[in-house]
Each structure stands twice: as C-alpha cells, then as structure tokens.
Amino acid sequence: MFHKMLVAVDRSEMDQHVFEQSILLAKATNAEVMLLHVLSPLEDPYISPVFTQPDAIYPTLQTPPMDSYNYVQEWEDLRKERLDWLRSLADTAIHxxxxxxxxxxxxxxxxxxxDVASSWPADLIIVGRRGRAGISELFLGSISNYVLHHAHCSVLAIQGQIIDTAANH
Known part of the structure; x- marks a missing residue:
C-alpha cells in the first residue's frame, strides 16, 4: 500500500482534520509521514511588501514605505512560529x-x-481542499488542483467544508 506519505499542512481551519486523517491512515498502513508547510508571500495570511503598500497599487495614496527591517523581522517571526507548530505536529504523530x-x-x-514529494520520494500526497469553486478558485487558485494535476504519485484530497454562496443570498 503506502509507505511514504507527504502531508501538506497550512494552518487553515481544516488543517487539524487533514493532520488527524493522515495520522490515522499512516498508522493503518504503517507508513512514514513527512509534514510539509510552505510559506508563500502571495497567500493569506502571509506578509507581502507589495500588497501591504497601497501606493504600489494606487500610486495616488501617499503612505510611508514599509520599514524593511520590520518586514524581515515579521517574516523571521512567522518562520519560527510555523517551525514550532510543525515540530509540535511531528511530536504528536511520533507519540x-x-x-x-x-x-x-x-x-x-x-x-x-x-517537488518535495518527488525528491523524498512519497508514494502518496495528502492535501486539504477548501471547497472553493468558480470565481474564488479562479482568483485565489487551487493548490490541491495543481497537485492533483502535477504530482508524480497518488494524491488524497481531504475535503473541507464547502461554502455555499448561493444560500447566503
């Protein structure tokens, strides 16, 4: 069955569910797990110097430039926080x-x-799927969709709660 599972985690609402399901599957198949978190400056809630500067998009707004030291420090703080979180998840899985x-x-x-799944090499990738569709998927992209179409191995997409925008109108 599966021997090496790459589990992509991203600190979303459904992240704990993805992690728990991955650990259950790993235990059932006696598989090894690699937890992977990707920091991306173009996705929420990450810090992007372009998108935090309104004058980069709307030059008529005059705001002082972001202090590069503060930006670097915020990134370093985020990196450390996420590494501690990953270490905690790994400890839970090991226990x-x-x-x-x-x-x-x-x-x-x-x-x-x-890339990590290929170089490790994983025989299963587990990703969460938020259930975005239509315009929101077009603008926000879909990591799970990209992985499904480009992975060298099997992919398990764990569905999150689907937001029904029609019911909210």
Missing part, C-alpha cells in the same frame, strides 16, 4: 506511533509540494 519528519519551504505551494 501516536508514526515515524514522522517535517519540512518548511518558501515558494509556490503547489510546486513545492510536488
């Missing part, structure tokens, strides 16, 4: 009896997930 490692990378999440 559950699953051989587990972790990695944090910077870049485009879909590409990084596929």
């Amino acid at each position: 559950a009896g699953v051989k587990t490692g972790f990695s944090q990378n910077l870049g485009d999440a879909g590409r990084i997930i596929c």
